Amino acid sequence: MSNREIVAENLVKHYGDVKAVDGVTFKVDDGEIFGFLGPNGAGKSTAITMLTTLGLPTSGFASVGGYDVVKQAGEVRRIAGVALQDIGLDPIMKSMELLTIQGQLFGASRKEARTRAHELLEIVKLADVTDRPVGKYSGGMRRRLDLALALVHEPSILFLDEPTTGLDPASRRDVWEEVRRLNTEKGMTIFLTTQYLEEADELADRIAIIVEGKIATEGQPAKLKSDVGSESINVMFSDVDTAQKAKMMLEDMVDRAQLDRKTLRLYLPNGATQIAGVVNKLNEAQIEPLSLTLTQPTLDDVFLQVTGQRFEDEKEAEKQAEPA
Amino acid sequence: MATITNETASEYNTTGSSSDRMPFLLQVSMMTWRSLLTMIRTPAVVLPALFISGFFLFVYEATLGNAADGIPGLSSDRYLAFILPLSIVSASLSGAGIAGQNLVRDVENGYFDKLLLTPISRSALLLGQILAGAVVLAIQTIIIMGVALLMGLESETGVAGLLFVLAFAVIFGTGFAGFTVGIALRTGSAAATQGANFAFFPLTFLTATFVPVDLLGGWLKTVAQINPITYILDAMRSVLLTGWEADAILTGVIACVVIGGIPFLFALNSLRARTRRQ
Secondary structure, eight states: OOOSOEEEEEEEEEETTEEEEEEEEEEEOTTOEEEEEOOTTSSHHHHHHHHTTSSOOSEEEEEETTEETTTTHHHHHHHEEEEOSSOOOOTTSBHHHHHHHHHHHTTOOHHHHHHHHHHHHHHTTOGGGTTSBGGGSOHHHHHHHHHHHHHTTOOSEEEEESTTTTOOHHHHHHHHHHHHHHHHHSOOEEEEEESOHHHHHHHOSEEEEEETTEEEEEEOHHHHHHHHOOEEEEEEOSSHHHHHHHHHHHGGGSSEEEEETTEEEEEESOHHHHHHHHHHHHHHTTOOOSEEEEEOOOHHHHHHHHHSSOOTTOOOOOBOOOOO | OOOOOOHHHHHHOOOSOSTTSOOHHHHHHHHHHHHHHHHHHOHHHHHHHHHHHHHHHHHHHHHHTGGGGGSTTOOTTTHHHHHHHHHHHHHHHHHHHHHHHHHHHHHHHTHHHHHHTTTOOHHHHHHHHHHHHHHHHHHHHHHHHHHHHHTTOOOTTHHHHHHHHHHHHHHHHHHHHHHHHHHHHHHOOHHHHHHHHHHTGGGGTSSSSSSOGGGOOHHHHHHHHHOHHHHHHHHHHHHHHTOOOHHHHHHHHHHHHHHHHHHHHHHHHHHHHHHHHO
């Protein structure tokens, strides 16, 4: 029976001595957006290659929609939509031609395929550039057309390999929006690889961090973040004495209070709900803070904890709260 | 990214319903149409082979045509029919490379992967490119023949003979297209595919290129007698110059099957090799 789950059990892929994927086990549930997060060369694309039947595993088992990716590759191809990291478009063809061919190969009649192609071009906002060869498209347009190609046969499970790598922020938002829509409206299970922490955080219900072919940790982004450490409310005062005084007052309210010169860091599980309390206490004591910020642990912190190194190019994600 | 498929699974274990799969012949014709479309849009790939062959026909006829009276069995007014098959065969050889180049292009731009992700038959993917190459070869041969007719070509066996030569050229060239497709699959490299194609170009000179094979001497005669192209040229020439000769035609057909069939098997084998590697 077909379902919408993805299962990998001790999946291994070696290229000679290189262990690209080295014993990966996970399960993606029906209707879930699952993020496979990792730096370049971590084995994300190799994993997708096996799950989408383009490559055979060295060992281990994987199934997509209940079908064995090795023994039932034909069935997997029929229910899975795939947009690879390297966009697979023939630059001298036109969008309509590519979509029609793709649709027909999946068993649609020419007429059906054309109707579907028109629909998809509307969805990915490319309906007004159909007479232009794909080679003349911008990077964002190509990415959107590639996504449309992956959707031709209305797949129940969608694989997106680094869908926003190389896109500008606006195009990235467009892709995110579309991914969410497919997930909520169509109930598609989505397996997404990304090297952007923000993307995994934004989109995925659950993520696995993959490093050097192995899953370093796995779980809901919020859970992973809260596991790694609690949020902190950082209050800055005009002088050290005031800060000291505030610390004495607020210590009981939080898990841990730490004074760093004029800044008081209050570590606690639910920062946002506690801000009011902190501000009230300070008001009662007539202490006026200079600034107040709420810092949340990021996936970068999670990454640091599980790998011992920071994720590259990752900037501090701090949520600013206005001073009271 | 490397492009490898899961051949075993797709070809041998299609346990699922086949109703949502396009019929094989339709797949092949669609892939052929699609390849032709890309060829039409990149005439720079198709035209050189045609130009060179037309050029050879012209130059050889101009330089050697008048001297042909001195060649036993030939005369200046018949030399055009003698040299035409050479022009057609060399056009087929270089034209055959188009199929391989087209495939490399697909592998490079990732479209090959996209097609592999559909339930398409793996052989349809190859056949599409090869048949599109065959169509181009046919058109190319017809154009060269048209030029020859304008130059005063007379066929001993009339239009039927010309059609026979056309069929020969297409079968031979299509087999050879299989060879370039095989190289394309094995290397995924445009340069290697083009190189492999040119490696066979000397074959058209290590044969009865300008004079009948009996007039060749020494090592060249030996090589020419081994070279299957000699027999293909012989068959074409005999049809154009003397009429339907069973012997020449039969050896020609055998040569055609050898030089066309082996590369084709090579192509299929390359596809399997490629799909098993990863």
